[in-house]
Amino acid sequence: MTTTQPEFTLNRPGALIAGLPAILGFVPEKSLILVAVDGGELGSVLRVDLADALADLAGRVAEVAAAAAPAAAIAVIVDAQGARCPACNDQHRRLVAALCEELADRDIVLLSAHVVDRIAAGGRWHCADGCGAGGPVDDPDASPLAAAAVLEGRRLYARRSDLQAVIAPGDPARCAAVAAVIDESVAQRVAEGADTRDRARRDIEHALTAVAALAGGREPTDVELARIGCPLTDVRVRDTLCALAIGEHAAAAELLWSELARTLPPPWRAEALVLLAFSAYSRGDGPLAGVALEAALRGAPEHRMAGLLDTALQSGLRPERIRGLADTGYRLAEQMGVQLPGRQGQGLGRRAG
Structure with a gap:
């Protein structure tokens, strides 16, 4: 999916993370998300389950991202438990390192990688490489992307399973x-x-x-x-x-x-x-x-x-x-x-x- 909003900027992690539910259509949990960036604008956004991403998924995510030929990308790891777990942080760093290498092989620069405990007002993010940067997540309901989704008539779901229920077999x-x-x-x-x-x-x-x-x-x-x-x-x-x-x-x-x-x-x-x-x-x-x-x-x-x-x-x-x-x-x-x-x-x- 591609979303571009003139009011939206990519240089504030708290704002970027808060806009993800409006882009994906649901609030992601336990996920690896890759945001393509080209010409300073938001491009395609990919999401995979984090449980899968810890194995060999970095290469496959990079391969899919490369189809749009972006110049750069930003990674976001959503992990409520891992955001407060030193051992999990090591796993996150290894995952980001593998993703960075796979993207570089495809001429895509990984600009930054963030770990967030939850995408909600009151959520906290920090950089995946231990640089010390971090801060609060903006309120997703107040994101310009959420407002644009509502104006476009799109419904936002609390979780991916709620979105999948729209097409699930009925009675x-x-x-x-x-x-x-x-x-x-x-x-x-x-x-x-x-x-x-x-x-x-x-x-x-x-x-x-x-x-x-x-x-x-x-x-x-x-x-x-x-x-x-x-x-x-x-x-x-x-x-x-x-x-x-x-x-x-x-x-x-x-x-x-x-x-x-x-x-x-x-x-x-x-x-x-x-x-x-x-x-x-x-x-x-x-x-x-x-x-x-x-x-x-x-x-x-x-x-x-x-x-x-x-x-x-x-x-x-x-x-x-x-x-x-x-x-x-x-x-x-x-x-x-x-x-x-x-x-x-x-x-x-x-x-x-």
């Missing part, structure tokens, strides 16, 4: 009911023969009807969810529906994709997660896009579009650079004779989560 009974309807739909489609352009057009129109209804306050039924979800494995249908991310009903579409992600069985769930990720990414919500792509790739490791979006997100590619896929959706819709909702800018609306 088992409902999921089973949707799966049963999908099985019937698949059998019917097989009996009807190969997918055609006319069928794809009808499938897209069904989804558009559900989006419009959701925008008007009517939730889709289980049968409707299955009817919309079943054809998402048709690339023409999925790629056309990507256009809704920049359309007048973008907020309702994103809510529909999140509902599908919570109810569809594999492999259809991965397609809904990709649509959700693209919608979130398009409006600058990197945290939600990230957890959706992580879940999609966990269920379908070879999914091409999920892999491409994940690579773009991890490398800090800005949202406006990936919105071209939405333009492709409008072109596909025109070819099939489907009328999509009109385009809009970055208008705010109710979003998933």
Whole structure:
């Protein structure tokens, strides 16, 4: 994810650390965070579990960071226990030394590394190399980045598990009911023969009807969810529906994709997660896009579009650079004779989560 705010500066560790929850979308705990810096601006921000980072993760973190080719980076270690533990401080120094070496091999300078006990008002940070510098963490709720997140319509979560719950499978009974309807739909489609352009057009129109209804306050039924979800494995249908991310009903579409992600069985769930990720990414919500792509790739490791979006997100590619896929959706819709909702800018609306 990439975030740039003119009011925000990187030369105060207390302010930088306080801004991390707004960037990540949740308050990180027991984490290694690498903040890319280029031209004095905040670039891509990577987070990994600290338990993993103590082994061989320095190289992998540096490799991912290098995709965006930043000139420099800042490391932040969040460790409530380790911040007060001399032995843990030794581990932190070894980790930072390994990270510094891996980054240097990729022509990235590690400007500084900080250890913080908690990212909250009253938290304390100190430099990881024992230089003696340290101080309080600014109030994360008062961070300019938090204010910007609220204005953009992004929700901030207390912990990463709360963000992951947005796309977690829902009520088992409902999921089973949707799966049963999908099985019937698949059998019917097989009996009807190969997918055609006319069928794809009808499938897209069904989804558009559900989006419009959701925008008007009517939730889709289980049968409707299955009817919309079943054809998402048709690339023409999925790629056309990507256009809704920049359309007048973008907020309702994103809510529909999140509902599908919570109810569809594999492999259809991965397609809904990709649509959700693209919608979130398009409006600058990197945290939600990230957890959706992580879940999609966990269920379908070879999914091409999920892999491409994940690579773009991890490398800090800005949202406006990936919105071209939405333009492709409008072109596909025109070819099939489907009328999509009109385009809009970055208008705010109710979003998933």
